[in-house]
Amino acid sequence: MKLANRVQALTPSTTLAITAKAKELKTQGHDVIGLGAGEPDFNTPQNIIDAAVRSMNEGHTKYTPSAGLPALKNAIAAKLKRDQDLEYNVSEIMVGSGAKHVLYTLFQAILDAGDEVIVPTPYWVSYPEQVKLAGGIPVYIEGKEANDFKITAEQLAGGITPKTRAIIINSPSNPTGMIYTNEELQAIAEICVKNEILIVSDEIYEKLVYGSASHTSIAQLSDAIKEQTIIINGVSKSHSMTGWRIGYAAGNEKIIKAMTNLASHSTSNPTTTAQYGAIEAYNGPQDTVNEMRDAFESRLNAIYGKLTAIPGMTCVKPQGAFYLFPNAKKTADLSGYSNVDEFSQALLEEALVAVVPGSGFGADDYIRLSYATSLDQLEKAIERIHSFVNAKIEQVQQA
Known part of the structure; x- marks a missing residue:
């Protein structure tokens, strides 16, 4: 067959x-x-487990809106305001079945055949495969060990073509654990804004930062950069909820709506019980x-x-x-x-x-x-x- x-x-x-x-x-x-x-x-922390069990006992076992429960989207918006001082309306947030599913849905929503996505290397294994599944072409730019595996603005400028649609920035990084500085992010973002390139900012490891290092979301740097950025995050790594499969995207309302429409024909909605657990993850003690x-x-x-x-x-x-x-x-x-x-x-x-x-x-x-x-x-x-x-x-x- x-x-x-x-x-x-x-x-x-x-x-x-x-x-x-x-x-x-x-x-x-x-x-x-x-x-x-x-x-x-x-x-997973006990308070999150208890909240999920309580939701089932209270009868919250039915379908939810495709983009996630309003209460969860409000909790995510509050988290983004609390942690990054970023303001998003609930219409700019989409919840999916894990950050991986959210990324997949994003590429399906923004890429046509032949569109290019800049993928810095080393990369998380699923980035190029998801781009290819959407008909896109991953364009690799090497993050050299001498630069802590991070690409430079000059490298990015040299890799842009008329077909470049997006770039993926994963900071802290899987697999290297390295973090882009504010200055590095600013230089990269300015090129993206100038060339109207979407920044896909995978921030799933944002809570796991060590020593004197700190995490900055690239969307924090200016309103223009925020408008050009889709943040990808979730509860898997921060709250040890990998199996719960709850991730989210925050960004341009038009893109979020397209992603939501796609999700409505694939998963219907993220698992209801897991969403109630995620509400507690973001609203409860940290x-x-x-x-x-x-x-x-x-x-x-x-x-x-x-x-x-x-x-x-x-x-x-x-x-x-x-x-x-x-x-x-x-x-x-x-x-x-x-x-x-x-x-x-x-x-x-x-x-x-x-x-x-x-x-x-x-x-x-x-x-x-x-x-x-x-x-x-x-x-x-x-x-x-x-x-x-x-x-x-x-x-x-x-x-």
């Missing part, structure tokens, strides 16, 4: 593939430590958000030095999110592997540590390790990698 060309051209999610392989080995009895999944290891952030920062500081002590391994210390993105090319070479993909596969099969090869993020020489797991497991994983590399180097030297 013939499949549609659009799905035949898709590249499977590298992170999900690694996670699936790790689970398969675990079911076979192997003690695999998985550092691939991009989700907090904490349970203590647990800060507690989880502090735990991630503590883990990062505890393992960063141990990771960079592995022969050949170098890593720019992340400023946010919960990933380390070390350059493993020299480590792979020293260990006798021809590329980092082979090295990553061997780590999983022999050292029983699951990492995600950077090829899935458009950066072949790197690996991504998530520290969204217990410190004990993290330290054990780093020790395994270190021992594995030392043993492989010894074998190479003796050959």
